[in-house]
Amino acid sequence: MKYQVKQSKFRWFIIDPILICLLLIDMVIGLFILYSGSNQNINLVTMQAFRMIFCFIIMWLCAYIKPSFYEKYTPYIFAISVFMILAVVLFGVIDKGARRWLSLGSLNFQPSEILLITVPMIIAYIFSEKGLPPKNKTLFIGFLFLIIPAILVIKQPDLGTGLIILISGLCLFVLVGTSWQIFFSAFMILFCSTPILWHAMHAYQKNRILTFLHPESDPLGAGYHIIQSKIAIGSGGWFGKGWLHGTQAHYAFLPEHSTDFIFAVAGEELGFIFCCLYLILLALIFLRCIILSLNAQTNFTRLLSAALSINFLLCALINIAMVTGLLPVVGVPLTLVSHGGSSILSTLVAFGIILSCTKHKQFIDK
16 A cells, blocks of 8 residues: 655645755855955845855755656766766866866856766665665776766866765765775775875875975965965954954955855954854754755665765865865865855755755655
């Protein structure tokens, strides 16, 4: 016998109000920080707000698509995303020495952001199709679908996004019950391959790692970004200098103060207490997504929603760790705060899929 969980007659109007409210708070905070970080450029903030509204509508639409649709068309969606990455190699727009963008007239977007969604989709699809726990053959196939897109992204070069794809994908391997012996063997292979990986890295990537270890060795060159970021955050103290009263960004000491290093602006103007509260907000969003993923009814929806939740947290934590000097500078924006459209779109589409995985109830055999 089959039954379907009864849903509220208001299901078309309400999609987990707790998560929606948390996301709206995050976006509003982002607009306030961006207004100061952009030196009160109201046009830039207005453009960002329109992007958020548009992407929020896209998120809402994604939430109303049934998870069975995502599962059915996952191979095709993944193939399209890989094709776009290959198109970047041939036709991509070069900016700041990296070929990461595709251009559609006046619109530029990063296909690597799409892989943050499609790689977890294809791995969740492979594992759920073959049954859990997966056999070694299935694990190997899943690993291939993880490592190949990650390498393509890293070679653009986009080390930050590539690492997020790898880490979130490996988290899926943990969730499906991969034995610790396999992880230990993989770690030993990676450790032994370190010289090869170092040789394959671009010169600027090597320089970033060396700068991370000794930023004071080149304070006016490679170490300038992180030194100025630490100065900005440290000068904010507990409660900050006050909104719009920062000096590092407003006097152009802090580079990329409306994109990658915008968290340093928040640290200087709003202080350590605000930064801690913002981290709590990120944790609440992540925990709410995990709770929703636990309520999903199929292996595919549980794995996919958990991986996308991990993606969100990783993007934010890597940016914050980068800005505070705990990680090398890898060019990852602060989710829903940094200026830019590709990151906002991929993030809110991911939340739409998470909501879809828990909003739509599947028929269950009894």
